[in-house]
Each structure stands twice: as structure tokens, then as C-alpha cells.
Amino acid sequence: MTGTIGFVGLGAMGRGMADSLLRAGHVVRVWNRSPEPVAALAARGAEPAGTLAEVFAADTVVSMLADDETVERLVLDRALLAGAAATLHVNMATVSLALAGRAEAAHAEHGIGYVAAPVLGRPPVAAAGQLNILAAGEPALLARAEPLFAAMGQRTWHFGDRPRQANTAKIGANFLLACAIESMAEACSLAEANGVRPTDLIELLTATLFPGPVYTGYGAMVAERRYEPAGFRLPLGLKDVGLALDAGAASTVPLPFGGVLRDAFLDALAHGDGDKDWAAVAAVARRRAGLPD
Amino acid sequence: MTGTIGFVGLGAMGRGMADSLLRAGHVVRVWNRSPEPVAALAARGAEPAGTLAEVFAADTVVSMLADDETVERLVLDRALLAGAAATLHVNMATVSLALAGRAEAAHAEHGIGYVAAPVLGRPPVAAAGQLNILAAGEPALLARAEPLFAAMGQRTWHFGDRPRQANTAKIGANFLLACAIESMAEACSLAEANGVRPTDLIELLTATLFPGPVYTGYGAMVAERRYEPAGFRLPLGLKDVGLALDAGAASTVPLPFGGVLRDAFLDALAHGDGDKDWAAVAAVARRRAGLPD
Amino acid sequence: MTGTIGFVGLGAMGRGMADSLLRAGHVVRVWNRSPEPVAALAARGAEPAGTLAEVFAADTVVSMLADDETVERLVLDRALLAGAAATLHVNMATVSLALAGRAEAAHAEHGIGYVAAPVLGRPPVAAAGQLNILAAGEPALLARAEPLFAAMGQRTWHFGDRPRQANTAKIGANFLLACAIESMAEACSLAEANGVRPTDLIELLTATLFPGPVYTGYGAMVAERRYEPAGFRLPLGLKDVGLALDAGAASTVPLPFGGVLRDAFLDALAHGDGDKDWAAVAAVARRRAGLPD
Amino acid sequence: MTGTIGFVGLGAMGRGMADSLLRAGHVVRVWNRSPEPVAALAARGAEPAGTLAEVFAADTVVSMLADDETVERLVLDRALLAGAAATLHVNMATVSLALAGRAEAAHAEHGIGYVAAPVLGRPPVAAAGQLNILAAGEPALLARAEPLFAAMGQRTWHFGDRPRQANTAKIGANFLLACAIESMAEACSLAEANGVRPTDLIELLTATLFPGPVYTGYGAMVAERRYEPAGFRLPLGLKDVGLALDAGAASTVPLPFGGVLRDAFLDALAHGDGDKDWAAVAAVARRRAGLPD
Structure with missing residues (x-):
């Protein structure tokens, strides 16, 4: 079992995914731009985080954000990454290959493991923990992420050791x-x-x-x-x-x-x-x- | 049960379809440009026809030809249709809408019922009598053709009362x-x-x-x-x-x-x-x- | 100077082209599906033809028809070509390459020289004898046609010895x-x-x-x-x-x-x-x- | 006559344009990433600038850079614009509409007039001062730029008062x-x-x-x-x-x-x-x- 899991992005998909992690017994610290989903998850046992820095103080961070722009602004922030205690960030958003490359480089620069794991499935599937997870990254990092994938998805598909492959x-x-x-x-x-x-x-x-x-x-x-x-x-x-x-x-x-x-x-x-x-x-x-x- | 069924076109698809009709107990009179498939079907109980006119002497004719050009040349021949005793022609080829229109008109002119019934399925499916049959034409004609469709296909799909719809x-x-x-x-x-x-x-x-x-x-x-x-x-x-x-x-x-x-x-x-x-x-x-x- | 020139097709383009031939001193025998343009050209000195056969009795025939279908129906008629005295047909219509091939073959079969010479230019340009003429065919035939081109166009462009090239x-x-x-x-x-x-x-x-x-x-x-x-x-x-x-x-x-x-x-x-x-x-x-x- | 003109970007196009300004009698202060073109222009009477800030100390700046990225990096620099004495920047590069919008906003923020004036013409045309200049911006700014356009181009085309129109x-x-x-x-x-x-x-x-x-x-x-x-x-x-x-x-x-x-x-x-x-x-x-x- 990993330690506390930070989770960023509680949109229609993310809230179901975070909840799946909770149901599997993980300790999950959640952050979202708007507070309502944070409160809802907290009511189900999640730790509310007031800042992204608190999330990145967790050992492993999972993020599920809307698009390139949001990913870039929120989690590729240099100060955030520089101050992070996290050693693994699992980015589950659907992003461009260009962003995938920048994200990989930024995490490498700060010594944080980086895995890409976008998903197939709509919100009800996410809520049921039945997503198909498309994963790529270093094998050791993927192995660390596997228990999380098992909680959120029905199956994990591997595409290689470079995040952008997923x-x-x-x-x-x-x-x-x-x-x-x-x-x-x-x-x-x-x-x-x-x-x-x-x-x-x-x-x-x-x-x-x-x-x-x-x-x-x-x-x-x-x-x-x-x-x-x-x-x-x-x-x-x-x-x-x-x-x-x-x-x-x-x-x-x-x-x-x-x-x-x-x-x-x-x-x-x-x-x-x-x-x-x-x-x-x-x-x-x-x-x-x-x-x- | 209909009477003798004329069958034109014993290519990779047609031979399996004609054989399906035989297996279902129909009397089938077959014609093909090259003689080998005729002999093969005759060995399985079909009546070999020496001319297209013999085929069109049957009450019902089924044809499964390669393309517009072949259909036009072989079975839209005015003399053939004028001399035909057939009262129903089930054209199962994949043809253009333009040809479908000409075929409908030519048969109407000669008082022959005309139904279009192209199929989904490859030769092994045809041989197994498991085609999906896409049918269109006058309801009374389709009803007459249904026993043939039942012999050749797993299911008949209806698209309307004009042949070109199929x-x-x-x-x-x-x-x-x-x-x-x-x-x-x-x-x-x-x-x-x-x-x-x-x-x-x-x-x-x-x-x-x-x-x-x-x-x-x-x-x-x-x-x-x-x-x-x-x-x-x-x-x-x-x-x-x-x-x-x-x-x-x-x-x-x-x-x-x-x-x-x-x-x-x-x-x-x-x-x-x-x-x-x-x-x-x-x-x-x-x-x-x-x-x- | 060639002898009488037969001219088929007095549409918006053809009437100007035929008139250009008249102005250049040619004897022109004209035919058109509707009679008015024939009468108009006759008033300017053309010989009206009652049938296409009369036109193809001329030594050289020029045709300017609307499309493939019209060309095929009117001037690729086997009886017409078989009975023609003409030894050169200059087809100035914009037609398909497929028709160009059939036209070349049909004329060859009947021993009639065949040249393709579609044009660039709108009706006023045709009326002024200032077309650009795109010509292809056997050199000897093109040489025969050149005085006609000179009357109808400002310049002739050569594209080869096969009509379809033009x-x-x-x-x-x-x-x-x-x-x-x-x-x-x-x-x-x-x-x-x-x-x-x-x-x-x-x-x-x-x-x-x-x-x-x-x-x-x-x-x-x-x-x-x-x-x-x-x-x-x-x-x-x-x-x-x-x-x-x-x-x-x-x-x-x-x-x-x-x-x-x-x-x-x-x-x-x-x-x-x-x-x-x-x-x-x-x-x-x-x-x-x-x-x- | 305007005062000193700053000129940024002495590529194949820019050097000819700057030279055209010199020939028309303007005082031109030039900057380029690589020094050779600066030296060449200086030999023809231009003032070499060591920094972009020196260029933007001129009353009017003309820039002719390669692409969005270069424009953004070199001349949309906030510090540069904040410290500029220039009151007019004529951007002659071919850039995206998105960059055009950002550039307009950035200049407005710093109180610098901004005109877009991309050109039609290859380097020899630029060298001859015979470009076609596509200009858009506030009328008063375009009027100030017109003597420069007259030196660099054969004609100025106006597309409106918003730079992005050009x-x-x-x-x-x-x-x-x-x-x-x-x-x-x-x-x-x-x-x-x-x-x-x-x-x-x-x-x-x-x-x-x-x-x-x-x-x-x-x-x-x-x-x-x-x-x-x-x-x-x-x-x-x-x-x-x-x-x-x-x-x-x-x-x-x-x-x-x-x-x-x-x-x-x-x-x-x-x-x-x-x-x-x-x-x-x-x-x-x-x-x-x-x-x-």
C-alpha cells in the first residue's frame, strides 16, 4: 500500500476516481479549484487540501485535469514541483503530446517520477472504478501506480516506458x-x-x-x-x-x-x-x- | 414452397447461396458463365441450365452477379426479360442506385416482379446459409422471397418497398x-x-x-x-x-x-x-x- | 482552302464559331437540334442542313456539342459514321477522356480522321474568333484543320498526336x-x-x-x-x-x-x-x- | 520626417527594408541577433544598436522577424516595452492572429502605438523598396508610418484600424x-x-x-x-x-x-x-x- 495519495481535479471524472481510491482503502488528500467537490469527498473520508502544495506533499499525486492549459498552469508550476515531497505524479488527463513532453521534462528536472495514464470511460464508469487505464512510464513507477489503477479501473493497458506513449x-x-x-x-x-x-x-x-x-x-x-x-x-x-x-x-x-x-x-x-x-x-x-x- | 428457382451467378458467393437453397429442399436450376460451378452444383442436385432463358423460365429467379456491368449485360437483356416466364427476380448483387432504378423499370415493363436483396457476409457465411439479407421491394414479392431468404440467411432486414432502398x-x-x-x-x-x-x-x-x-x-x-x-x-x-x-x-x-x-x-x-x-x-x-x- | 465544312451544334459557343468560319470565307453547312440558330446562320450565308447525314457528307465536319451524352448520341452514331463522306471530324466539345477514346476508335473504324480541339473562351470570344484552341491528333489532320482554327481562334495549342491529349x-x-x-x-x-x-x-x-x-x-x-x-x-x-x-x-x-x-x-x-x-x-x-x- | 527609426530583424527581408529606409534619408538604428548584418548596414550609414532597448529608445520602431515565437520572445518582452521611449511600433512580420491580438494588447498596456504591416514580396523586391505593404492600425499611426512605407514599398494597402486585419x-x-x-x-x-x-x-x-x-x-x-x-x-x-x-x-x-x-x-x-x-x-x-x- 502506498502512503497518502494526493488527488488534483475533482471534475465529473476525477471525483469518481478519487472516490474509487477511497473505497479501496487509500488515504486520499484532495484539491479542486471550486470547493464543493472537495467538501463532498471529505464527507466520504478524504482529507481536504487547501493548496496544491499540500497535495504535492503526499508521496504520490494523481491528477485529472481538463486540458493542457489547466495542467500547465496548475501542476507544471515550477515552484510547486520544486517544493514537492511527492516522488510520483500520475497524470490521467488527456493532453497533447507536446505537453506530455514538457511534463516529463519538468518532473525529471525536479526528480519526481512521472507517469501518464489517461483513461477510457465516462463519469459513471469512473464512479464505478471500471475505467480502462492507458498507462506509460518507467516500469518501476508503473508498478507503484498499479494498486491505484486497480482501484480506479477494470484493466490497465501498457504502452511503453515513455509517458507520451499513453x-x-x-x-x-x-x-x-x-x-x-x-x-x-x-x-x-x-x-x-x-x-x-x-x-x-x-x-x-x-x-x-x-x-x-x-x-x-x-x-x-x-x-x-x-x-x-x-x-x-x-x-x-x-x-x-x-x-x-x-x-x-x-x-x-x-x-x-x-x-x-x-x-x-x-x-x-x-x-x-x-x-x-x-x-x-x-x-x-x-x-x-x-x-x- | 415456391416452384423451381432459377439461379444466376455461381461465383464465390452465389455457389454457397444456391447450395443453401438446395439444402432447404428447393428445386434449383443454375446457370453460370463458366461451366465448372454448374457441374459442381448439379452434382449436389441442381438442374444445370444451358441458357439464361432456361433460368428465366422458372417461376422465381435469384441472381448474384459481380457488378453493374454484368447485371446489365446478362439479366437486363430485353429479349431475355420479354421471353421470361418468371414472375419474380430477386437481385442479390451489390449494384449502383442508377442500375437499381433501370432494373426496376425494365422488370416493370415486362411485368416481372423485382426485389433487391444484397447481402452482408463473406463466402463461408454464404455457404453456411447465415447471410444477413438486406431486402426491399413490394411486400407481396418480399413475402414470396422470404422462404428463399430463410434458406440463405440468418436474418432478413427490410428497408422499404422500393428495391433501391436495399x-x-x-x-x-x-x-x-x-x-x-x-x-x-x-x-x-x-x-x-x-x-x-x-x-x-x-x-x-x-x-x-x-x-x-x-x-x-x-x-x-x-x-x-x-x-x-x-x-x-x-x-x-x-x-x-x-x-x-x-x-x-x-x-x-x-x-x-x-x-x-x-x-x-x-x-x-x-x-x-x-x-x-x-x-x-x-x-x-x-x-x-x-x-x- | 478546304471544301465545304459541316458544322454541328449552334449553341452559345457554336454559333459564334460557325460565324467565324463564314467570315473567313469558308462554305459552311450547319445543323442544330433546334432550328432557330440554323436560320440565323443561313441568313449570314451558311447552308442549312436538314440532317446530320448532310453535314457528314461534307469533307470536314466540326462539332461543338454540350457534353458526352450529346456527342455520343448525335455524332458517334454508327450509321452516321458508316455513311459519312467526311474524312475529318474536328470535335471541339469538352468531353471525358473515356468518350475521347471511344470517339477516336469509332472514327478509326470508319476511316474518318478525328481531331480533338476543345477551346478556352466564352461566347463573346467565340463570336470574335479569338478562342484559344487546344488541339491534338495526327499531324496531317491538324494541318488540315489549321485554317479552321485560324478562323475561330487567336492561337492553337498543340498537345500531341492523340486526340485525348487535348x-x-x-x-x-x-x-x-x-x-x-x-x-x-x-x-x-x-x-x-x-x-x-x-x-x-x-x-x-x-x-x-x-x-x-x-x-x-x-x-x-x-x-x-x-x-x-x-x-x-x-x-x-x-x-x-x-x-x-x-x-x-x-x-x-x-x-x-x-x-x-x-x-x-x-x-x-x-x-x-x-x-x-x-x-x-x-x-x-x-x-x-x-x-x- | 520622423526622428530616428529603430529597426529589428535584419534577415533576408529586413536588411533590404532597412536599407530602403536609409536610402530615403531616414536615420536608422539597427539590431539583429547575429552581428554581421548589423555591421553591413552600419557600413551603409545605419547606427548599430547593442541591445533591443537601444532600438526601442527610438521614436518609431520597425520590426521584421521570422515568426510568432521570435516576435514574442524579442519584442513582446514586458521589460522592453515598459522601458521603451518609442511611441510607435510597426510590426511587419507574418504572424498569427493570436499573436497579433497579444501584441496589440501588450503595446496598448504600455502606451505604445502598434501597427501591423506585413508585406508581399521576396528579398530582391524588399531590397528595391518595391514591396506591397498590407497595413492596419489606427489612422493617426498609419499616417505616421506612411513615409516609412513609401520608402520600403511601391504601394500601401489598408485593411482597417485593427492591426490583426492586416x-x-x-x-x-x-x-x-x-x-x-x-x-x-x-x-x-x-x-x-x-x-x-x-x-x-x-x-x-x-x-x-x-x-x-x-x-x-x-x-x-x-x-x-x-x-x-x-x-x-x-x-x-x-x-x-x-x-x-x-x-x-x-x-x-x-x-x-x-x-x-x-x-x-x-x-x-x-x-x-x-x-x-x-x-x-x-x-x-x-x-x-x-x-x-
């Missing part, structure tokens, strides 16, 4: 998600314009070639034009496509589907769909074809 | 297949260029977000760069993408993923991969990124 | 035109969304990097959103992009800009802009960006 | 340049694959539809596959396409041609063409089509 896998997974949605959007528009009910097409596909949660869940949303409430907001989808495109640019990997996705998401934003689920990219395919909203 | 669904399904392959091709190139083994990425994805035969089967081919032997040859894939693009053009449905697919398949053909599986489109993604063959 | 050049030129329009459409949307007047951007560009009729003329239409009256209707633009894409498909040349153009033109048609100038593709770029019509 | 126009111009090159690359591949010499096609086009320096100059490079020496290096082209895509992303303007360009440039970089002219994007089009290098 971020790459996560970016690739999200890219495939976006591609699946767009391909269903185009196919459903083609179907409808030719007299086939999109729901009939999706029912066929998910019962045969494309079982599983993505085609079933997003397929229904696309076919039924049901984009609210948002399970995953469209601007986040655009951000994730951007992570793939940026990773491609830095490694000279053209991603023609990625370019199409980018344009489709921008088109959706330009038409006011920024608060809808990223399945609303289907409305773009419909509009291009002159189909009614 | 062709639309089939084109949509193949379009999604091609999109899935290309998206994995791009994601695997991105992964490899950033130090992640494509097989690791595919293993993660197929165990979580993307179960099912398409991501599992093609994912392995893409990740392992195993494009031979061809289960479905690349030029056929280009043809199917072309069916989608043509359908989109005729119904003013832009298909930006379709345009990317078209270019990728052409690129593969330009590099001599015409005899490989359409998963070889992954080699295009790799080449674009400067990754080794 | 058609290729014409398809390439139209492709570049469409690309220029789309690129200005995108740039003007980007400008406007960022507070720059499109007219200011186009004024800069045409005065510096991009002089000439295309950027000046279409640039003004794009920047001012002036798509009517149509100088060149949008469906014709889609047809021309299709000729490029089909030529690319047949020769395994991916054309990613072509795919984008195709989708943009379809989008325009889906929104009812089929009677507007192909510069209306700019409305698609604006709509994608959420800019007002 | 940057937008410059980004739009470069985007159109890249589009023109790619469209010629695709058309020339199509031509060659169909038996037409690319040089013949380009000769036709530049003599008719597309006169002017871009089609003539880049057309020859594309058609002749002459990508060296680089007039404008390919990575700079990718950077400029990126500026357009980023501007589009921030203003929700999809740029499908931009996505294609991005992929083509990445493909070129992946194949080692980073030191070649951006016309080397034509090698990508050729490779996609299987044409020889």
Missing part, C-alpha cells in the same frame, strides 16, 4: 471515435436522401458489422438527431481532433480524415451547436446535403 | 466498412510514428470501444501490415466507394470521407496493390507519413 | 479554374470572419500576385456575392470537376482538391443554387462558416 | 498562393498520367487564364520538377498554412483546401523535402499517383 494511444482512440461518428453521419445522410430510414441502417449495422458501445450509442444519436443532453460536448471533440492533428503535424503524419473532422466540427460550432454532444456533427452532414434539421 | 443500405454499410479501415490506418500510422505499437492500439480498441468483426479483423490486418491473401480485393473496395460517391452525387449528398477514401484507394492502386486486400489502404497512410512499408 | 489539357484547365474559385471562396470567408472586407482582399491580390481574368472576374463575384446572371452554370462546373475526377480515377491520380470541389458543388446544388454561376460555390464556404448569405 | 489579409494571400501551387501540382500529375507534358499545360494556362508571377513562376517549378534552390522553404509554407487553419479555427471558418494543403506539406516533410521550395508539394501529388520522382 497519451498517443488515448489520442488515437478518440480520433477513431470521432471518425466513427462522422462516418455514420455521412452514411445516414446518404441513406435518408435515398429513402432509407437512418434508424433502420444503424439497427442493421450495430446488429451485424459494428456491435459495441460506440456505434450503438452514437449511431442512435446520429440516426435520431438527438444531440442533447451532451455526453461529450462538441468543443471537446474539436479539441481532441486537434490533439490528433497536432500530434500528426509534429510527427509528419498526414491525417486526411482528421482534416475533414476538424472542418465538420468547426461548421457545427459556427452554427451554434457548441453546447451539444459531438454527435451533432451529424447536423453538419445533413445541412451539407440540404436535409432538414 | 441497395442504398448495402452501399451505406460498405461505406462504413471502408471508413473504419481508413480510420484505423490513419490512427495506426499516428501511433507508430509516436512510438506506440499499432497492435497494442488495436488490442485496446477492440477490447473496449470497438468490438466486432470489422475492427478486430481489419484492425489486425492494418496493424500487422498483412494485406494478403485478399479477402476483399482493393479494386472492389474502390468500386464500392464509387457506388457511395455516385449515390451521393445523384442525391446531392456530399461525402467528404468518401473523397478521402477514393484518393487513398487510387493511391494504393497507383502503387501496385490492386491484388491485395482493401486493408492495404493502410500502406497508403504509412507512405504518406514516410513510415517503412 | 481533352486532358482542357480538363486540367477547367480544374484549375474551379480550384481558383474555391480558394478565393475560402480565403474571402476567412477574411470576412476576421474583419477584412473580401473586396479589399481581392483588390490586393488581383493587383499583385494574381492578375488576369480568372482571379479578377471570379474574385469580384466571390467577394461581392454576385452569382447571377450565370456566366457558367454551377452544374456545368460540377460536370467539369467530374471529368477531372474520372480522368484521375482511370489513370490512378488522386485529386484531393477535386474531392473538395465535388462536395462543395454538391452542397451548392443541395441548397438550390443550380441556376447560379459556379462562383456560387462561395456561398457554400460562407454557409460552412456561419456567415450570412 | 495580418488576416497576409494570411489570406499566402493561403491563395499555396492553393495555386497545389492545384497546379494536381493538374500537372493528371496531365502527365494522361500523356500531356506538364510544361505544355502550364504554358497554355499562363498565357491565357492565369498570367502573373505565381502561376508563371511556380507553374514552371511544378512542371519542371525544379524545387531547388528554395525561394521559400517548404516548412515556411506549412507554417503559413497553419496560420490560416488556426485563424479559421478561432473564427469557425472551415478551410477544406487548407486541410488538404496541410497533409500535402506534411507528406513532403515526411519524405525529406524540408529544404526544398514549397513547390515540392508537387512531388507529393506525383508520388500519390505513382509517377516517377
Whole structure:
């Protein structure tokens, strides 16, 4: 058992993950920008932390923050890292490869072990401790993190000894998600314009070639034009496509589907769909074809 | 039970389908351009037909031909249809919407019922009588065809009372297949260029977000760069993408993923991969990124 | 001087071209589907022909028809060619490479010389005898045609001894035109969304990097959103992009800009802009960006 | 006449621009990261500056730096701006709209007038004082800058009173340049694959539809596959396409041609063409089509 675990970022995902750690018997010290989630976790046995420095006084820190900017501002702070007693930071956010590199370097500079462990799964899955965890980092550090992963996830997937490898896998997974949605959007528009009910097409596909949660869940949303409430907001989808495109640019990997996705998401934003689920990219395919909203 | 069933086209798919009809107790009269499959089916109890006219003397005709051109030449022949005794033709080929329209009109002109019933499934599935059958046409005609579908398939999916609706669904399904392959091709190139083994990425994805035969089967081919032997040859894939693009053009449905697919398949053909599986489109993604063959 | 020249197709372009031949002193026998242009040319000294056979009784035939379908139906008629006295047919239409090949073969079969000579220039340029003529065919045939070209055009450009080479050049030129329009459409949307007047951007560009009729003329239409009256209707633009894409498909040349153009033109048609100038593709770029019509 | 002009950035462009100011009789104080160009300009009458602070002690500062990063590091330095006596900074670099916004804000904060004035023209044009200058900023500031523009350019184009408007126009111009090159690359591949010499096609086009320096100059490079020496290096082209895509992303303007360009440039970089002219994007089009290098 590790000692106290610091936990940063109690958003929709993080609160369930921290709670999973508590349920597994870990001592968890939590910090969040807004105080409510801290209080809620404290009521369940967590230690509330008033500052990030208190969190980084723990032996191991887990963070689950929203994006590059937040990670950079909060946990790549030089003073914070310089003063940290922590010897392991497990960053579970979905971040860019560029940030992954800077984070690795910053932690190395301050002698803090650094592991990347982004996840697959929505908030209910996080709350149930059933995430899929994509992990990369030095083997010894991963071994230290494994009990935490076991508490938060159903399975840990290893991608190598460099943190950025896990971020790459996560970016690739999200890219495939976006591609699946767009391909269903185009196919459903083609179907409808030719007299086939999109729901009939999706029912066929998910019962045969494309079982599983993505085609079933997003397929229904696309076919039924049901984009609210948002399970995953469209601007986040655009951000994730951007992570793939940026990773491609830095490694000279053209991603023609990625370019199409980018344009489709921008088109959706330009038409006011920024608060809808990223399945609303289907409305773009419909509009291009002159189909009614 | 219907009377004698004429069957045209004993290719890799058609021979299994005709055999399924035989096994179900139907009297089947078979014709094929080359004689060997006719003899093989005759040995299993089919009646060999020397001419297409003999086939169209049967009450019901099923055809399973390669493409538009073959369908047009063989079974849309005016003299053949004018002299036919058949009152129902079940066309199970994957054809264009334009051909679907011409076929419907030609049969109507000659008072022959016409149903479109393309299928999902490879030759072993056809041989086992376990196809998924996508059917459209007048309800009374579909009812007549249902015993045949029951013999050849595990399930019949209905898309409407106009034959072209079934062709639309089939084109949509193949379009999604091609999109899935290309998206994995791009994601695997991105992964490899950033130090992640494509097989690791595919293993993660197929165990979580993307179960099912398409991501599992093609994912392995893409990740392992195993494009031979061809289960479905690349030029056929280009043809199917072309069916989608043509359908989109005729119904003013832009298909930006379709345009990317078209270019990728052409690129593969330009590099001599015409005899490989359409998963070889992954080699295009790799080449674009400067990754080794 | 050649003998009587048969002329088929007195549309907006053809009438000016036939008139140019008359002005140069040629004896011209004219045919058109509708009679009015025949009468008008006859009033200027042309011989009216009642049938295509009368035209093909002339030594040399020039045709200027709308598209593949019209060329195939009218002048690739086997009976017409078999009965023709003509020894040279100069086909000045913009046709597909596939048709170019069939036309060359059909004429060869009947011992008629065949030259392709599509043109650059709008109707007023045709009327003034100032076209640019893109010619290909056997040198001896081109030499025979040169006096006709001299009457109709300001300059003849030679692309080789196979007719399809001239058609290729014409398809390439139209492709570049469409690309220029789309690129200005995108740039003007980007400008406007960022507070720059499109007219200011186009004024800069045409005065510096991009002089000439295309950027000046279409640039003004794009920047001012002036798509009517149509100088060149949008469906014709889609047809021309299709000729490029089909030529690319047949020769395994991916054309990613072509795919984008195709989708943009379809989008325009889906929104009812089929009677507007192909510069209306700019409305698609604006709509994608959420800019007002 | 303004007082002393500080000038930052004596690269291939900047040295010609500073020299133009000298020739027009201005007192110019110059700074550059490497000392050689400073010495060269000093030999022609400029005052060498040892620090950026000396430059910003001048009443008016002109800067011509390579990219966002350099601009941000050198001239958006808070200490530099806080200590500056300068009341006008004319930034002539090609930068992102995001940087343009930050620069405007930073100068406003320190009470320094800020004008954006990127240019069209290569180094010889800069040396001749014949640039086209794209200017935006407050009218009174532009009026102060006009004598400098008159010395460096043949004409000043005004895009509004917000600096970022000039940057937008410059980004739009470069985007159109890249589009023109790619469209010629695709058309020339199509031509060659169909038996037409690319040089013949380009000769036709530049003599008719597309006169002017871009089609003539880049057309020859594309058609002749002459990508060296680089007039404008390919990575700079990718950077400029990126500026357009980023501007589009921030203003929700999809740029499908931009996505294609991005992929083509990445493909070129992946194949080692980073030191070649951006016309080397034509090698990508050729490779996609299987044409020889």
C-alpha cells in the first residue's frame, strides 16, 4: 500500500476516481479549484487540501485535469514541483503530446517520477472504478501506480516506458471515435436522401458489422438527431481532433480524415451547436446535403 | 414452397447461396458463365441450365452477379426479360442506385416482379446459409422471397418497398466498412510514428470501444501490415466507394470521407496493390507519413 | 482552302464559331437540334442542313456539342459514321477522356480522321474568333484543320498526336479554374470572419500576385456575392470537376482538391443554387462558416 | 520626417527594408541577433544598436522577424516595452492572429502605438523598396508610418484600424498562393498520367487564364520538377498554412483546401523535402499517383 495519495481535479471524472481510491482503502488528500467537490469527498473520508502544495506533499499525486492549459498552469508550476515531497505524479488527463513532453521534462528536472495514464470511460464508469487505464512510464513507477489503477479501473493497458506513449494511444482512440461518428453521419445522410430510414441502417449495422458501445450509442444519436443532453460536448471533440492533428503535424503524419473532422466540427460550432454532444456533427452532414434539421 | 428457382451467378458467393437453397429442399436450376460451378452444383442436385432463358423460365429467379456491368449485360437483356416466364427476380448483387432504378423499370415493363436483396457476409457465411439479407421491394414479392431468404440467411432486414432502398443500405454499410479501415490506418500510422505499437492500439480498441468483426479483423490486418491473401480485393473496395460517391452525387449528398477514401484507394492502386486486400489502404497512410512499408 | 465544312451544334459557343468560319470565307453547312440558330446562320450565308447525314457528307465536319451524352448520341452514331463522306471530324466539345477514346476508335473504324480541339473562351470570344484552341491528333489532320482554327481562334495549342491529349489539357484547365474559385471562396470567408472586407482582399491580390481574368472576374463575384446572371452554370462546373475526377480515377491520380470541389458543388446544388454561376460555390464556404448569405 | 527609426530583424527581408529606409534619408538604428548584418548596414550609414532597448529608445520602431515565437520572445518582452521611449511600433512580420491580438494588447498596456504591416514580396523586391505593404492600425499611426512605407514599398494597402486585419489579409494571400501551387501540382500529375507534358499545360494556362508571377513562376517549378534552390522553404509554407487553419479555427471558418494543403506539406516533410521550395508539394501529388520522382 502506498502512503497518502494526493488527488488534483475533482471534475465529473476525477471525483469518481478519487472516490474509487477511497473505497479501496487509500488515504486520499484532495484539491479542486471550486470547493464543493472537495467538501463532498471529505464527507466520504478524504482529507481536504487547501493548496496544491499540500497535495504535492503526499508521496504520490494523481491528477485529472481538463486540458493542457489547466495542467500547465496548475501542476507544471515550477515552484510547486520544486517544493514537492511527492516522488510520483500520475497524470490521467488527456493532453497533447507536446505537453506530455514538457511534463516529463519538468518532473525529471525536479526528480519526481512521472507517469501518464489517461483513461477510457465516462463519469459513471469512473464512479464505478471500471475505467480502462492507458498507462506509460518507467516500469518501476508503473508498478507503484498499479494498486491505484486497480482501484480506479477494470484493466490497465501498457504502452511503453515513455509517458507520451499513453497519451498517443488515448489520442488515437478518440480520433477513431470521432471518425466513427462522422462516418455514420455521412452514411445516414446518404441513406435518408435515398429513402432509407437512418434508424433502420444503424439497427442493421450495430446488429451485424459494428456491435459495441460506440456505434450503438452514437449511431442512435446520429440516426435520431438527438444531440442533447451532451455526453461529450462538441468543443471537446474539436479539441481532441486537434490533439490528433497536432500530434500528426509534429510527427509528419498526414491525417486526411482528421482534416475533414476538424472542418465538420468547426461548421457545427459556427452554427451554434457548441453546447451539444459531438454527435451533432451529424447536423453538419445533413445541412451539407440540404436535409432538414 | 415456391416452384423451381432459377439461379444466376455461381461465383464465390452465389455457389454457397444456391447450395443453401438446395439444402432447404428447393428445386434449383443454375446457370453460370463458366461451366465448372454448374457441374459442381448439379452434382449436389441442381438442374444445370444451358441458357439464361432456361433460368428465366422458372417461376422465381435469384441472381448474384459481380457488378453493374454484368447485371446489365446478362439479366437486363430485353429479349431475355420479354421471353421470361418468371414472375419474380430477386437481385442479390451489390449494384449502383442508377442500375437499381433501370432494373426496376425494365422488370416493370415486362411485368416481372423485382426485389433487391444484397447481402452482408463473406463466402463461408454464404455457404453456411447465415447471410444477413438486406431486402426491399413490394411486400407481396418480399413475402414470396422470404422462404428463399430463410434458406440463405440468418436474418432478413427490410428497408422499404422500393428495391433501391436495399441497395442504398448495402452501399451505406460498405461505406462504413471502408471508413473504419481508413480510420484505423490513419490512427495506426499516428501511433507508430509516436512510438506506440499499432497492435497494442488495436488490442485496446477492440477490447473496449470497438468490438466486432470489422475492427478486430481489419484492425489486425492494418496493424500487422498483412494485406494478403485478399479477402476483399482493393479494386472492389474502390468500386464500392464509387457506388457511395455516385449515390451521393445523384442525391446531392456530399461525402467528404468518401473523397478521402477514393484518393487513398487510387493511391494504393497507383502503387501496385490492386491484388491485395482493401486493408492495404493502410500502406497508403504509412507512405504518406514516410513510415517503412 | 478546304471544301465545304459541316458544322454541328449552334449553341452559345457554336454559333459564334460557325460565324467565324463564314467570315473567313469558308462554305459552311450547319445543323442544330433546334432550328432557330440554323436560320440565323443561313441568313449570314451558311447552308442549312436538314440532317446530320448532310453535314457528314461534307469533307470536314466540326462539332461543338454540350457534353458526352450529346456527342455520343448525335455524332458517334454508327450509321452516321458508316455513311459519312467526311474524312475529318474536328470535335471541339469538352468531353471525358473515356468518350475521347471511344470517339477516336469509332472514327478509326470508319476511316474518318478525328481531331480533338476543345477551346478556352466564352461566347463573346467565340463570336470574335479569338478562342484559344487546344488541339491534338495526327499531324496531317491538324494541318488540315489549321485554317479552321485560324478562323475561330487567336492561337492553337498543340498537345500531341492523340486526340485525348487535348481533352486532358482542357480538363486540367477547367480544374484549375474551379480550384481558383474555391480558394478565393475560402480565403474571402476567412477574411470576412476576421474583419477584412473580401473586396479589399481581392483588390490586393488581383493587383499583385494574381492578375488576369480568372482571379479578377471570379474574385469580384466571390467577394461581392454576385452569382447571377450565370456566366457558367454551377452544374456545368460540377460536370467539369467530374471529368477531372474520372480522368484521375482511370489513370490512378488522386485529386484531393477535386474531392473538395465535388462536395462543395454538391452542397451548392443541395441548397438550390443550380441556376447560379459556379462562383456560387462561395456561398457554400460562407454557409460552412456561419456567415450570412 | 520622423526622428530616428529603430529597426529589428535584419534577415533576408529586413536588411533590404532597412536599407530602403536609409536610402530615403531616414536615420536608422539597427539590431539583429547575429552581428554581421548589423555591421553591413552600419557600413551603409545605419547606427548599430547593442541591445533591443537601444532600438526601442527610438521614436518609431520597425520590426521584421521570422515568426510568432521570435516576435514574442524579442519584442513582446514586458521589460522592453515598459522601458521603451518609442511611441510607435510597426510590426511587419507574418504572424498569427493570436499573436497579433497579444501584441496589440501588450503595446496598448504600455502606451505604445502598434501597427501591423506585413508585406508581399521576396528579398530582391524588399531590397528595391518595391514591396506591397498590407497595413492596419489606427489612422493617426498609419499616417505616421506612411513615409516609412513609401520608402520600403511601391504601394500601401489598408485593411482597417485593427492591426490583426492586416495580418488576416497576409494570411489570406499566402493561403491563395499555396492553393495555386497545389492545384497546379494536381493538374500537372493528371496531365502527365494522361500523356500531356506538364510544361505544355502550364504554358497554355499562363498565357491565357492565369498570367502573373505565381502561376508563371511556380507553374514552371511544378512542371519542371525544379524545387531547388528554395525561394521559400517548404516548412515556411506549412507554417503559413497553419496560420490560416488556426485563424479559421478561432473564427469557425472551415478551410477544406487548407486541410488538404496541410497533409500535402506534411507528406513532403515526411519524405525529406524540408529544404526544398514549397513547390515540392508537387512531388507529393506525383508520388500519390505513382509517377516517377
